[in-house]
Amino acid sequence: MSEHHIVMPKTYATVLGCLFVLMAATIGASYIHLGSTYNLLLALFIALCKMSLIVMFFMHVKYSSKLTKVFAASGFFWLIIFFTLLFADYMARHLSTSPFAGSPYGG
Amino acid sequence: MSSAEAKADRSPYLAHHFESIEQQEESCTLGMWLFLAQEVMFFGGLFMAYAVYRYMYPDAWLEGSGALSIKIGGINTVVLLVSSFSMAMGVYYCQIGNSKNLFRALLVTLFLGFVFVAIKLKFEYFPKFAEGLFPGDGWGPHGHYADLASFGDQGALQIFFFLYFVMTGMHAFHMLIGFVILVVLMVMTKQNKFGPQRFMPILFFGLYWHFVDIVWVFIFPMFYLVT
Structure with missing residues (x-):
């Protein structure tokens, strides 16, 4: 019998909430002018955060x-x-x- | 233990070439991640082309990005993130043995996928095809995109839209493949093929679907939010 980890719906919902917040952040950040390089780095940083959340929790890599x-x-x-x-x-x-x-x- | 006893002891879900369910799951998981690493390389090539041309033609990127709707792109981001959530819930329902809710979760995922592609075609691709934003012989921005016609470097602008269509198109193509697999998984769910003992196919399709979501997470700011 396998002992595969079961991720709870609450965890998935929290991750979804965080992803929405980060999506709002990346849109908001595009309206703040920091210079094209820093805007790009900020957008990439937020995208990497979103990716990490998806990979760790939705894709079970954390477990x-x-x-x-x-x-x-x-x-x-x-x-x-x-x-x-x-x-x-x-x-x-x-x-x-x-x-x-x-x-x-x-x- | 005799070989007959060992055979009787084996789970019906354990393939003959594996020692244990754990080993089988680990091997399958590694195989799936290897496939995803290949997908990272594939999309990585496209993102590299993107990076080189953005570096060479920053003004065309600013101009081209201005023609893309943040509202439509944002709505599609929400649709895709929720579809990833419903897919993750599908894995959960499969693991606790609730086939009915697993089927529903797959159905919601499929529906949201359709919504994403429908929005993309109706509000993004079709107006661009109609108003001269498709690179090549038919290039010639007009109508809503008339402003773009006065931009000095039309060639660079075409490269932006070329990459836009290739990258979002490849992303949408991955979703279409996902639709086919989703339908197959839904039929198999109806046939009671999945449960707490056999959820790897659902989990692995989930990995694929989430990967496609990740690609969009990068495409969205890289095309729609250039400043």
Whole structure:
């Protein structure tokens, strides 16, 4: 007989309430002008909070084994690596001078 | 223990190649998360294209986002979040063995999914198709979107709407697949195939449905709320 954790309706309802609050927060934050970069970071931060709530409670990861947690995190972890490598390229493309200019490594 | 005894001891839900129900559940869960990691990679590619072009054409993003309705997008966000909740409740009812409420929860999830796609088509896709916001040869914003026609870089604006249609379209396509699976699960629920001993199919479909919800959680601020 399996001992799988049963998440209670009250927990699900609380999470749904938090998701509504965060949705209101992300819409509200878009009307506050912090500069496009900070607005973007704030929107991403709120989206990450919503994602964590969904993954932890709706998707039962909080109650799962460590190995499942690793699997759940792996996709997002690889995504961070991809984004880092991608932007290391794109953000450096418009540099007018190479940071290596004048060094023995060329420029 | 003889092999005949061991056989009699096995749960009818335990497949022959697993030692125990726990091992079976763990293996299946890992398989499902592996599939979801693949889905993260798939949508991740689209989000990377989004990030590169937003970085290159910030003005087009601001202009394009202004043409999307926060109200419609917000309503759809609520619809989708509630459908995720009803799906989670479905898992709960399955685990406590209430097939009647499981069926109802799946029905509500399916209905809300339909509402989401219907709103998307009626208030978002169709007006954009009709008023020249579909990238390609038919491009030419007019009617409600006439303001966009005066934006200098029409090419960049087309890239914004190209990504909008591809990403929201791929998201909606995932929902359509979800509808088919939901109908199958509802038929199986009517046949009493699920219960406290066998809820993994419901749980795994829930994982898929919540994943689709997460994609929307990112799409919504990235397209509708650009400032």
